[in-house]
Amino acid sequence: MGFYDVYSQYKNIDYHQFYEELTDSDILKIIHKDRPINEIEFLALLSPKAENYLELMAQKAHTLSLQHFGKTVLLYTPMYLSNYCTNKCTYCSFSIDNQIKRKQLTAEEIEKEAKAIASMGFKHLLILTGESKKDTPLSYVIDAVHILKKYFDSIGVEIFPLTVEEYQQMIEAGVDSLTIYQEVYDEEIYRKVHLAGRKRNYHFRLDAPERGCIAKMRNVNIGALLGLGEWRSESFMTGLHANYLQNKYPDVEISVSFPRIRPHVGVFEDIYEVTDQNLVQFMLALRIFLPRVGITISTRERQGFRENLIPLGVTRMSAASSTEVGGHSIEDAGDGQFEIDDKRSLEEVRAAIFKKGYQPIFKDWVRI
Numbered sequence: 263m264g265f266y267d268v269y270s271q272y273k274n275i276d277y278h279q280f281y282e283e284l285t286d287s288d289i290l291k292i293i294h295k296d297r298p299i300n301e302i303e304f305l306a307l308l309s310p311k312a313e314n315y316l317e318l319m320a321q322k323a324h325t326l327s328l329q330h331f332g333k334t335v336l337l338y339t340p341m342y343l344s345n346y347c348t349n350k351c352t353y354c355s356f357s358i359d360n361q362i363k364r365k366q367l368t369a370e371e372i373e374k375e376a377k378a379i380a381s382m383g384f385k386h387l388l389i390l391t392g393e394s395k396k397d398t399p400l401s402y403v404i405d406a407v408h409i410l411k412k413y414f415d416s417i418g419v420e421i422f423p424l425t426v427e428e429y430q431q432m433i434e435a436g437v438d439s440l441t442i443y444q445e446v447y448d449e450e451i452y453r454k455v456h457l458a459g460r461k462r463n464y465h466f467r468l469d470a471p472e473r474g475c476i477a478k479m480r481n482v483n484i485g486a487l488l489g490l491g492e493w494r495s496e497s498f499m500t501g502l503h504a505n506y507l508q509n510k511y512p513d514v515e516i517s518v519s520f521p522r523i524r525p526h527v528g529v530f531e532d533i534y535e536v537t538d539q540n541l542v543q544f545m546l547a548l549r550i551f552l553p554r555v556g557i558t559i560s561t562r563e564r565q566g567f568r569e570n571l572i573p574l575g576v577t578r579m580s581a582a583s584s585t586e587v588g589g590h591s592i593e594d595a596g597d598g599q600f601e602i603d604d605k606r607s608l609e610e611v612r613a614a615i616f617k618k619g620y621q622p623i624f625k626d627w628v629r630i
């Protein structure tokens with residue numbers, strides 16, 4: 263049984279009727295429950311009615327976060343190796359049809375970027391590529407990892423989905439963490455926004471986080487690109503997916519990200535609005551449903567908003583990000599994937615975390 267069975271079990275539920283039938287006392291009972299809540303109770307916390315209880319949910323989420331994670335936030339930064347892509351996704355600048363400046367880092371440029379990023383103090387790095395097995399085959403990524411592990415204690419990958427054997431090769435090379443977003447769980451929308459390329463294969467992507475777990479990645483980070491589908495059902499499916507992985511692979515640390523669509527090259531008009539309040543509700547419901555899950559907030563979000571989210575359960579934040587290929591050190595960097603919002607330096611982000619009473623950390627494990 264894979265996650266698709268869980269998805270199928272819930273995909274046809276009548277959300278509207280479920281929300282209609284919920285009462286205030288149902289919501290309060292769920293928030294005050296001592297033991298873990300179940301899937302349906304999680305959905306109740308994502309309902310319009312639960313919007314009236316966000317303050318109470320925030321208190322509970324804060325307590326659970328302190329209990330499981332203390333007052334620390336791990337800092338990492340992304341590094342784009344290439345923006346070549348063979349897919350046609352309606353919501354991304356790297357889409358094959360977009361006229362952007364394409365670039366792929368050479369071994370020397372990877373080393374230069376690594377030195378620039380490491381000199382800021384980062385120990386955790388996330389490497390990204392567009393999805394092109396032709397331009398950035400696994401061997402290219404593996405060679406990059408060999409260079410990067412001289413400079414970083416943790417290397418995560420956000421690249422095209424791989425087989426279990428390929429994930430094992432990544433781990434052997436020095437990768438310990440996998441980020442792979444389903445983008446949108448709704449199968450029909452998935453088909454509409456992925457017009458061409460390997461990424462059209464919904465199932466291969468959906469099962470990729472599980473293949474990463476089977477290969478024994480230390481950390482697997484999942485998420486939906488908020489805005490492609492209706493946020494409540496997409497949030498629900500994301501939480502169910504994280505729960506499925508956490509229960510089946512208890513030795514893997516499962517994390518969830520909350521990316522919202524950002525301005526990019528090309529026009530995508532069918533965007534479902536996701537407000538700050540919607541994002542907060544998703545985060546609170548998730549923390550109450552899965553108290554041990556990691557929560558990542560990227561620089562897509564505004565600085566003040568990011569800070570306010572910290573006490574509600576954020577465990578990892580990116581900082582000093584660039585979505586350009588070579589954006590930290592190379593003069594003729596390739597075009598970026600999307601615009602970032604929080605453009606502060608690492609020092610500024612660190613200071614803001616301290617100010618909130620939390621400790622910014624650069625490293626939370628050692629490769630032995």
Ligand code: SF4
Nearest residue numbers: 347349351354356357
């Ligand atoms: S979202 Fe990924 S696969 Fe789609 S165009 Fe962008 S880089 Fe390529």
